[in-house]
Amino acid sequence: xxxxxKHDRIVDVVALVFILLGVAFYADSQRRFHDITSYSWKHPxxxxxxxxxxxxxxxxxxxxxxxxxxxxxxxxxxxxxxxxRRKG
Numbered sequence: 001x002x003x004x005x006k007h008d009r010i011v012d013v014v015a016l017v018f019i020l021l022g023v024a025f026y027a028d029s030q031r032r033f034h035d036i037t038s039y040s041w042k043h044p045x046x047x048x049x050x051x052x053x054x055x056x057x058x059x060x061x062x063x064x065x066x067x068x069x070x071x072x073x074x075x076x077x078x079x080x081x082x083x084x085r086r087k088g
Contacts (some may be wrong), residue, residue, distance in 0.1 A: 004083070011079035018072030025065035032058035 036054050039045045045054060 008079060008083050011075060011082075015072045015076035015079065018068050018075060020072075022065045022068030022070075022072060025061055025068060029058045029062035029065060032061065 032054065036045070036051055036058065039051055045051060
């Protein structure tokens, strides 16, 4: 059974970083969505920005988060497959 190489550890760390970045982006997008729900006709939010534009930006950030999480999962699975092939 071959030892785990430094390259395998680096691939694992990169996958983890992508996943953690995705989770951070998703949490931030949910915070933005929550902030948008507190807007009212008396307090419409930041000047020069509509609620629709703010919601679009939060949605784009959430979509980016899902992409980063999927990329991290793909990198992790690819690294595991490469390690398993080298092992066998």
